[in-house]
Amino acid sequence: MEIRRDIYLNKLISKKHNRLIKVITGMRRCGKSYLVFTLFREHLASEQVPDDHIIEVAFDLFENREYRNPKVLWPYLTKQITNQNMYYVLLDEVQLLDDFEAILNSLSSMKNVDVYVTGSNAKFLSKDIITEFRGRGDEVRMYPLTFAEFMSVYPGDRVSGWRDYVIYGGLPLVLAFASPDQKSDFLKSLLQETYISDIIGRNNVKNKSELEELLNIISSAVGSLTNPSKLSATFKSVKNKTISQNTIKKYIGYFEDSFLIDSAIRYDIKGKRYIDTPFKYYFTDYGLRNARLNFRQTEETHAMENIIFNELKVRGYNVDVGVVISNEVDKNGKKIRKQREIDFVCNKGSKRYYIQSAFAMPNQSKKEQEQKSLLMTQDAFKKIIITKDALMPLYNEDGVLIMNIFDFLLNINSLEL
Numbered sequence: 116m117e118i119r120r121d122i123y124l125n126k127l128i129s130k131k132h133n134r135l136i137k138v139i140t141g142m143r144r145c146g147k148s149y150l151v152f153t154l155f156r157e158h159l160a161s162e163q164v165p166d167d168h169i170i171e172v173a174f175d176l177f178e179n180r181e182y183r184n185p186k187v188l189w190p191y192l193t194k195q196i197t198n199q200n201m202y203y204v205l206l207d208e209v210q211l212l213d214d215f216e217a218i219l220n221s222l223s224s225m226k227n228v229d230v231y232v233t234g235s236n237a238k239f240l241s242k243d244i245i246t247e248f249r250g251r252g253d254e255v256r257m258y259p260l261t262f263a264e265f266m267s268v269y270p271g272d273r274v275s276g277w278r279d280y281v282i283y284g285g286l287p288l289v290l291a292f293a294s295p296d297q298k299s300d301f302l303k304s305l306l307q308e309t310y311i312s313d314i315i316g317r318n319n320v321k322n323k324s325e326l327e328e329l330l331n332i333i334s335s336a337v338g339s340l341t342n343p344s345k346l347s348a349t350f351k352s353v354k355n356k357t358i359s360q361n362t363i364k365k366y367i368g369y370f371e372d373s374f375l376i377d378s379a380i381r382y383d384i385k386g387k388r389y390i391d392t393p394f395k396y397y398f399t400d401y402g403l404r405n406a407r408l409n410f411r412q413t414e415e416t417h418a419m420e421n422i423i424f425n426e427l428k429v430r431g432y433n434v435d436v437g438v439v440i441s442n443e444v445d446k447n448g449k450k451i452r453k454q455r456e457i458d459f460v461c462n463k464g465s466k467r468y469y470i471q472s473a474f475a476m477p478n479q480s481k482k483e484q485e486q487k488s489l490l491m492t493q494d495a496f497k498k499i500i501i502t503k504d505a506l507m508p509l510y511n512e513d514g515v516l517i518m519n520i521f522d523f524l525l526n527i528n529s530l531e532l
Contacts, residue, residue, distance in 0.1 A: 116268050116290065116291075117153075117268075118146070118149075118260065118264055118267065118268050118287055118290075119154070119264070119267065120146060120149070120150050120154060120257075120264065122261075122429065123139075123150050123255060123257050124150065124154050124155060124158065126255050127139075127150070127151075127155050127158075127231065127255060128155075128158060130253055130255070131229060132201065132229055133253060134223065134226075135223065135251055135252060135253035136219050136222070136223050136230045136231075136232060136251055136252045136253065137229075137230065137231045137232070137253050137255060138232055138233075138252045138253065138254050138255070139151060139231070139232070139233045139254075139255050139257055140234075140254055140255070140256055140257065140374070141256055141257035141258060141374060142258075142259070142310075142373070142374040142375065142399050142400065143305065143309055143310065144286050144287070144288055144305060145257050145258060145259045145286060145287070145400075146257065146259075146260075146287050147233040147257055148173075148207050148208075148233055149287070150233075150257065151205050151207065151231050151233055152171065152173070152205060152207060155205070155231065156169060156171075156205070159203055164201075164203065167195070168200060168201065168202050168203065169202075169203045169205065170192060170195050170196075170202060170203065170204045170205065171205045171206075171207075172188070172204075172205075172206050172207070173207040173208060174206070174207065174208045174209060174211035174212055175207065175208040175211060182212070183211050183212050183213060184213060185212065185213055185214050185215075185217070185218050188212065188218065189218065189221070192204065192222070196225070196227070196228065199227050200227060201227050201228075201229060202227060202228050202229070203228075203229050203231070204222055204228055204229070204230045204231070205231050205232075206219075206230070206231070206232045206233070207232075207233050208233065208234060209232045209233065209234050210234040219232065219251075220251060223251045258285075258399060258425060258428065258429050259284060259285035259286050259287070259399065259400045259425075260285035260286070260287055261285065261425075261426055261429055261524065262276075262277070262280055262285070262422065262426070262524040262525065263524060263525050263527070264285070265280055265285050265290075266525065268290060269290070273521055273525070277520075277521070280401075280422070281401065281413065281415055281418040281419075281422070282295075282402065282405060282410065282413055283295075283298045283299070283302065283402040283405070284302070284400040284401045284402020284403060284404075284405070285400060285401075285402070286302070286305075286400055286402060286403075288301065289301065289302070289402060298402075299406065299410055302402050302403055302405070302406035303406045303409070305403070305406075306403050306406050306407060310373055310375055310403070311323075311326075311327065311330075313373060314326070314369045314370070314373055314375075317369075318369050320366075320369070325356070325358055325362070325366070326366050326369070328350070328354055328356070329346065329350075329358075329363060329366050329367070330370065330407055331407065331408070332346060332349055332350075332353075333346075333367075333370070333376065333396050334398070334404050334407040334408050334412075335408065335412060336396070337396065337397060337398060337404060337417045337420075337421050338395055338397065338417050338420045338421060339395065340381075340393040340394070340395055340436075341393050341394065341395075341396070342392040342393040342394060343360035343361075343363040343364045343367070344360055344392075345393065346360075346363045347359065347360050347363055350363075367396075374399050375398065375399060375403065376396050376397065376398055376399065377396070377397050377398075377399060377424070377425075377428065378394045378395065378396050378397075379394060379395045379396075379397065379424065379434055379435055379436045379459070380394060380435050380436065381393070381394070381435065381436045381437075381438050382435040382436065382437055382438065382460050383438050383440060384437050384438065384439050384457070384460065384492050384494075385439060385440060385492070386440065389435075390438060394436075395436050397420075397421045397424045397425065398421060399425065401418055401421050401422060401425075404421070415474060415503075416474040419472055419474055419501075419503065419520060420458060420472040422524070423458075423459065423470065423472050423501060423520075423523070424459065426523070426524055427459060427461050427470075430463075430527070430530075431463055432461040432462060432463045432468075433461070433462045433463065434459050434460070434461055435459070435460045435462075436456065436457070436458065436459070436460070437456065437457030437458070437459070437460040437469060437488070437492075438454050438455070438456060438457070439454070439455045439456075439457065439488050439491045439492055440452065440453070440454050440455075441453055441455065441491055455487065455488035455491060456488060457469050457470070457471060457488050457489060457492075458470060458471050458472045459471075459472075461530075467496040467497075468496065468497050468498075468499060468530055469489050469492060469496060469497070469498045469499065470499045470500075470501060471485050471486070471488075471489060471499070471500045471501070472501055472502075473485045473500050473501070473502045474502065474503050475502065475503060475504050476500070476502055476504065476505075476517075477504070482500075482511075485500050486498070486500060486511075486513060486515050489515055490513060490515070497516065497530070498514070498515045498516065499515070499516045499517075499518060499530065500515060500516070500517050500518070501518050501519075501520055501523050502517065502518070502519065502520065503519070503520050504519075505517050505518060505519040505522075506519070507519065507522070508522050508529075508532050516532065518532070
């Protein structure tokens with residue numbers, strides 16, 4: 116079963132020969148090795164690159180363990196570079212190489228060497244990994260399968276595919292398991308034995324139970340506005356534990372650095388400024404979120420919002436939570452200052468979209484409620500409501516585009532409709 120990852124393959128192709136180290140980052144098991152060693156290598160072969168000009172080393176393989184020593188690896192690599200033609204060096208699990216930063220910097224200084232690396236431990240997954248290469252790195256952030264990628268190999272229809280995607284997420288290996296029990300066991304094991312173990316080991320976390328409790332709380336509050344103060348209060352009231360805001364902020368940073376979760380900051384649209392807190396947190400893979408809660412809380416409304424957020428990030432948008440502040444009058448005639456939320460403000464270059472995630476809009480009242488904050492922006496940027504129950508994309512009388520979740524996810528250009 117071959118899953119095309121053309122979004123990322125095309126990024127690698129566009130970055131060829133740019134004299135920078137191409138660093139493929141992303142959460143474990145999202146397909147980084149497959150991208151480089153299968154899809155990108157196939158591309159090089161299609162471009163008539165000779166086999167002896169493609170140098171591969173997978174440091175996690177037993178037969179390559181000697182090359183984890185830089186004093187062995189460097190002579191091995193340089194011995195194979197025998198002329199001035201371009202060579203492609205593909206290194207997998209590079210964090211297993213001792214002093215890998217120095218090796219990569221040396222390779223990048225060679226004019227006829229193009230370097231591509233992946234890694235999977237907590238250090239390499241850190242979002243600031245590019246700083247390890249002193250400005251010589253070019254990051255390609257990889258995500259689990261989008262719904263369109265998932266459906267390209269899924270054996271059923273999109274309705275059953277959506278059901279599985281919402282529950283088990285988009286890690287490619289999930290598709291290799293036949294039964295629900297196998298899928299859930301894989302995800303729970305991966306989360307516990309890989310992610311949490313890496314986070315604890317890398318950051319020398321002393322209180323494992325606190326960190327895991329925080330992850331439980333964040334998992335239960337996907338898409339909800341929160342901050343360290345609120346989370347600290349939750350610990351006190353629900354768990355009867357005291358944990359400082361600084362500790363919570365530190366733990367959240369660990370989750371983000373491992374690409375387990377991502378955050379969206381609030382943006383005051385009319386005031387054109389960011390609001391420091393609270394934030395929203397989303398899981399990079401929703402199946403791992405469900406696994407954390409033992410698949411007990413799989414509400415489709417929250418899942419849809421999380422999936423839309425991830426899709427926007429894959430498409431290259433900067434995504435914030437929109438806030439529209441207005442002066443209104445309540446039912447008693449009293450003037451009030453009210454904040455209304457727009458789920459996503461998406462920016463890329465000169466483009467901006469306002470997007471609401473609304474699982475269902477069964478009546479006119481619900482439609483008006485969902486679009487009110489959109490219309491209050493009073494600007495010309497496109498306004499979109501993504502829902503599960505729309506039949507086809509259409510603009511309503513207020514100029515708001517109503518779009519079905521499948522039309523959004525299965526068409527990479529859906530926001531241009």
